[in-house]
Amino acid sequence: MFIVPLDSLVPDYVKTFEAYIPSKPDPELMKLYGCDRLYRLNNNENPLGPPPGAQEIMRRFPPPRAGLYPSGDSYYMRCRLAELYGMDPDQFLFGNGANEVIAFVIKAFCQEGDNIITADKTFAVYEWVATFSGFTAKLIPLKDFGFDDQAMLDAIDERTKILFVCNPNNPTGTYWNEAKLRSFLDTVAGRQIVVIDEAYCEFVEKDDYPDGMKLISEYPNLVVFRTFSKMYGLAGLRIGYLMGSMGVVDVIRRTCVVYSVNTVAQDTALAAIDDIDHIYRTREIVNTEKRYLREELDGLGLETQIGEGCFIMVRLPMSDTLAYRKFMSEGVMIRSMTGFRFPNWIRVSIGRHGAMEAFVEALKKVLSV
Amino acid sequence: MYKMKQSLFSTSSLCYMIFSDSEVPMKGYSTEASLTISSDMQFLPLAMSFTEASAKAFGLEKTDALKLTLACEETFTYICKTSKETRSLVMKATNGLYYVGVQFLFNASDFDPRAFNLTAQVSPDDEQGLDEMGLIIASRSVERLQIFHGSEGVSLVLVKEKSYPPMSKITIPESKTLRDFTVVAPDPGTLKLFAGQIVHYYPDHLYPRDFRFPGKLMDMVASGEYGAAVAVGKEELTGGGVVWFQSSGKMVEVFGPYLFNQPPQSSMAARLINAVIEGLAKTGILFLIVMYATPELPSGYFEPLGAIDIFKKDSPPAAITVYCRQLKEDPGSTVWVHPELEEFLKKEYRRLYFARRMKPTESAGEARPEHSVFAARFVKAQNTVILNTIWDGVDFSDNLDRHIRTLGNEGIPNIFFEIDLAYAWQANLIPLLLRREFIPRLVLPYAGEGDIVLFQHGKGL
Ligand SMILES: Cc1ncc(COP(=O)(O)O)c(C=O)c1O
Numbered sequence: 001m002f003i004v005p006l007d008s009l010v011p012d013y014v015k016t017f018e019a020y021i022p023s024k025p026d027p028e029l030m031k032l033y034g035c036d037r038l039y040r041l042n043n044n045e046n047p048l049g050p051p052p053g054a055q056e057i058m059r060r061f062p063p064p065r066a067g068l069y070p071s072g073d074s075y076y077m078r079c080r081l082a083e084l085y086g087m088d089p090d091q092f093l094f095g096n097g098a099n100e101v102i103a104f105v106i107k108a109f110c111q112e113g114d115n116i117i118t119a120d121k122t123f124a125v126y127e128w129v130a131t132f133s134g135f136t137a138k139l140i141p142l143k144d145f146g147f148d149d150q151a152m153l154d155a156i157d158e159r160t161k162i163l164f165v166c167n168p169n170n171p172t173g174t175y176w177n178e179a180k181l182r183s184f185l186d187t188v189a190g191r192q193i194v195v196i197d198e199a200y201c202e203f204v205e206k207d208d209y210p211d212g213m214k215l216i217s218e219y220p221n222l223v224v225f226r227t228f229s230k231m232y233g234l235a236g237l238r239i240g241y242l243m244g245s246m247g248v249v250d251v252i253r254r255t256c257v258v259y260s261v262n263t264v265a266q267d268t269a270l271a272a273i274d275d276i277d278h279i280y281r282t283r284e285i286v287n288t289e290k291r292y293l294r295e296e297l298d299g300l301g302l303e304t305q306i307g308e309g310c311f312i313m314v315r316l317p318m319s320d321t322l323a324y325r326k327f328m329s330e331g332v333m334i335r336s337m338t339g340f341r342f343p344n345w346i347r348v349s350i351g352r353h354g355a356m357e358a359f360v361e362a363l364k365k366v367l368s369v
Numbered sequence: 370m371y372k373m374k375q376s377l378f379s380t381s382s383l384c385y386m387i388f389s390d391s392e393v394p395m396k397g398y399s400t401e402a403s404l405t406i407s408s409d410m411q412f413l414p415l416a417m418s419f420t421e422a423s424a425k426a427f428g429l430e431k432t433d434a435l436k437l438t439l440a441c442e443e444t445f446t447y448i449c450k451t452s453k454e455t456r457s458l459v460m461k462a463t464n465g466l467y468y469v470g471v472q473f474l475f476n477a478s479d480f481d482p483r484a485f486n487l488t489a490q491v492s493p494d495d496e497q498g499l500d501e502m503g504l505i506i507a508s509r510s511v512e513r514l515q516i517f518h519g520s521e522g523v524s525l526v527l528v529k530e531k532s533y534p535p536m537s538k539i540t541i542p543e544s545k546t547l548r549d550f551t552v553v554a555p556d557p558g559t560l561k562l563f564a565g566q567i568v569h570y571y572p573d574h575l576y577p578r579d580f581r582f583p584g585k586l587m588d589m590v591a592s593g594e595y596g597a598a599v600a601v602g603k604e605e606l607t608g609g610g611v612v613w614f615q616s617s618g619k620m621v622e623v624f625g626p627y628l629f630n631q632p633p634q635s636s637m638a639a640r641l642i643n644a645v646i647e648g649l650a651k652t653g654i655l656f657l658i659v660m661y662a663t664p665e666l667p668s669g670y671f672e673p674l675g676a677i678d679i680f681k682k683d684s685p686p687a688a689i690t691v692y693c694r695q696l697k698e699d700p701g702s703t704v705w706v707h708p709e710l711e712e713f714l715k716k717e718y719r720r721l722y723f724a725r726r727m728k729p730t731e732s733a734g735e736a737r738p739e740h741s742v743f744a745a746r747f748v749k750a751q752n753t754v755i756l757n758t759i760w761d762g763v764d765f766s767d768n769l770d771r772h773i774r775t776l777g778n779e780g781i782p783n784i785f786f787e788i789d790l791a792y793a794w795q796a797n798l799i800p801l802l803l804r805r806e807f808i809p810r811l812v813l814p815y816a817g818e819g820d821i822v823l824f825q826h827g828k829g830l
Contacts (some may be wrong), residue, residue, distance in 0.1 A: 018652060018653040021697075021700060023698065023700065024441075024700060024701070028701075029701065032701035032724040032725075033701065033724045034724075063541060120647075124651070127651075169524075173455075219430060245488050303505065316669070317668075317669045317692050318669045319669065319672065319695070320670065320671055321694065321695035321696065321697065321698060321699065322672055322694075322695070322722065324698050324699065325699050325721075325722035325723065325724065326722050328699075328722075329722055329724070335698075336698050338650050338697075339650055339651065339696075339697065339698070340650070341646075341647040341650045341651070343642075343643050343647065343670070344669060344670065351574070368526040
């Protein structure tokens with residue numbers, strides 16, 4: 001047997017990086033925690049699942065097509081989006097979830113010694129990809145639960161390549177309005193790439209919420225992320241995309257892995273994108289259940305942070321990792337937020353009313369023992 | 370290496386907030402020297418002069434350097450005597466800033482690993498007799514002695530801490546109630562005063578002895594092994610602070626929080642603890658542990674795991690509540706459980722809401738190796754030895770007796786034994802520990818390969 005010289009093979013920035021361990025599948029967790037049900041309220045999935053038309057496409061998928069490669073660059077999807085938004089199909093790049101396109105952008109622009117800027121308490125993947133690729137992630141503390149535009153601008157140096165803004169922010173639900181985003185982009189003045197992650201944009205109904213896509217013609221350094229995992233309920237199929245100006249996307253295309261989006265995902269997303277009704281129905285549930293939760297949580301005297309998106313944050317008078325274990329034993333899975341650098345907070349994804357009631361009921365038990 | 374020395378805060382927000390424009394762990398001092406020799410007495414003078422020269426170069430005072438050299442002489446001689454043939458061995462001296470460590474590293478298959486029980490004799494009819502065992506002698510002139518048996522081989526580490534002058538008579542500035550404050554990493558001057566404030570405001574059982582030496586605390590933090598955060602107000606006044614230590618790749622020990630003249634409703638303690646947690650949230654650290662909990666430990670952050678008794682030289686014995694906080698979502702796991710510990714574990718897992726699948730195990734007369742081997746962490750200042758088993762053996766109980774007797778003779782009253790429930794053969798040793806007056810005190814989730822049950826020797830207080 002050979003001994004692998006890991007010490008010399010592995011770069012330091014990988015050695016010191018800690019792998020993310022996803023939770024075990026539901027049946028395993030239910031066995032471990034001894035519960036006969038499990039409400040998964042930890043991943044911000046759509047309680048309605050995929051739109052009906054998209055479900056039909058999945059049902060009708062001809063199995064022999066699984067033997068063939070998919071379109072390597074999601075051709076029909078790109079054409080449809082170009083038509084919808086009045087852009088060129090080549091301004092879109094698809095990935096195996098928006099997670100994958102994060103890596104495309106970082107690989108395209110960063111080299112040794114470079115840095116990216118984002119917030120300390122936001123979706124973790126920007127920071128992770130930068131760190132395990134050997135680049136510095138400058139993490140700017142949130143201000144009043146929102147991205148701090150001025151502090152991000154102040155942190156820019158000659159090696160800064162990308163600024164990531166999560167709009168609305170996961171997990172706080174705060175967002176930059178159009179004026180703030182424009183002023184930020186004006187100050188950056190095209191010198192760095194600005195990524196606006198709009199994973200939850202379809203949930204936002206506020207008038208002053210900016211549509212990043214519309215700003216690309218004015219700001220060619222702007223890159224926008226979207227996903228089918230949240231509003232379109234296709235998290236299990238893994239499909240997301242980015243768009244930007246032709247020149248910028250042309251560069252990112254070089255570091256993009258083709259064929260990473262499977263055929264079912266492409267066909268299904270194509271059917272999902274036109275179902276406006278699905279968006280209204282989802283918003284209705286999310287708004288109603290958020291109202292319900294707000295009342296219940298206020299009633300319990302708990303501090304909350306409820307903004308845009310299909311999730312809310314609650315501050316508990318106890319360790320969130322202990323709360324996680326207690327919730328699990330009640331068959332409710334929430335996200336403990338120590339990992340987001342929010343000690344003693346939890347994030348709860350909005351589900352159907354039955355799930356929300358189960359959460360509230362479990363919460364009362366968690367707090368009482 | 371025997372010590373993880375990566376900076377804890379390489380990518381955290383705390384790093385950006387606190388470390389970006391203040392003191393970063395000190396760089397630019399030489400950190401390591403190594404020597405490859407054979408286990409041959411001819412090399413004894415070389416091993417000794419290597420130790421002495423490195424110790425001095427790394428800043429030990431003459432007497433301390435000599436003590437370390439003496440311990441290394443004893444250890445090297447012992448290794449030579451116990452190896453049947455001459456084998457290669459590496460000596461590595463490390464500058465830990467507040468200590469100098471010397472590590473002996475050698476391939477286990479070349480030596481009889483049994484010899485590296487803390488209490489082993491060179492040979493049963495050795496003329497020095499039972500009381501004079503090389504490693505025990507070596508342990509007397511250093512602060513810490515650790516024996517590891519890993520995939521790289523056997524590793525023996527001797528640690529000699531530097532001597533520091535005690536706190537001078539400078540007056541500690543009176544602390545005021547701070548309404549507005551920020552949590553930052555202290556600059557060296559502030560850290561020195563912070564040490565003084567802790568000693569001034571707190572009884573000495575609420576902080577480690579090391580804090581009585583401000584220079585030592587400064588070096589401990591500068592080495593990167595320890596961290597500190599303080600709450601400062603507008604006029605740079607320190608209202609409180611917290612210290613932490615990465616004691617393994619998975620665990621960080623927190624000291625404090627220490628608050629000076631702050632009102633009971635102050636958010637300072639919680640904010641200090643938040644800063645520590647946020648800084649470690651995305652590292653590999655799985656949990657925080659608190660053994661020196663002050664009354665200011667904020668509620669709702671830590672869970673009481675259990676209590677251990679600590680017998681000290683200069684103060685009466687005390688029961689210490691050990692608090693813990695997990696930093697990750699618990700994925701649940703499977704543990705091996707001996708029937709004699711089942712009740713204890715069931716109660717603890719239920720109390721702490723740990724999802725564990727328990728698999729029963731006990732010895733069924735299967736063949737076992739002849740000799741057991743223990744690893745040991747020997748901390749002199751705390752009169753404490755923590756043992757665990759590397760290899761099982763039929764002589765387990767005898768080996769245990771030998772350790773208890775020898776450590777008793779050495780005046781070490783705090784003897785702990787760790788059982789890792791990831792291994793059925795370790796769980797099988799539980800009845801033997803119980804018969805030797807070891808009592809299960811607490812379960813440390815994931816502290817080893819799996820959960821560790823910490824046993825303490827003696828009936829307790
Ligand atoms: C802000 C944000 N961006 C991107 C993603 C990744 O989405 P995908 O499922 O498309 O990889 C998520 C998923 O949780 C998210 O919250």
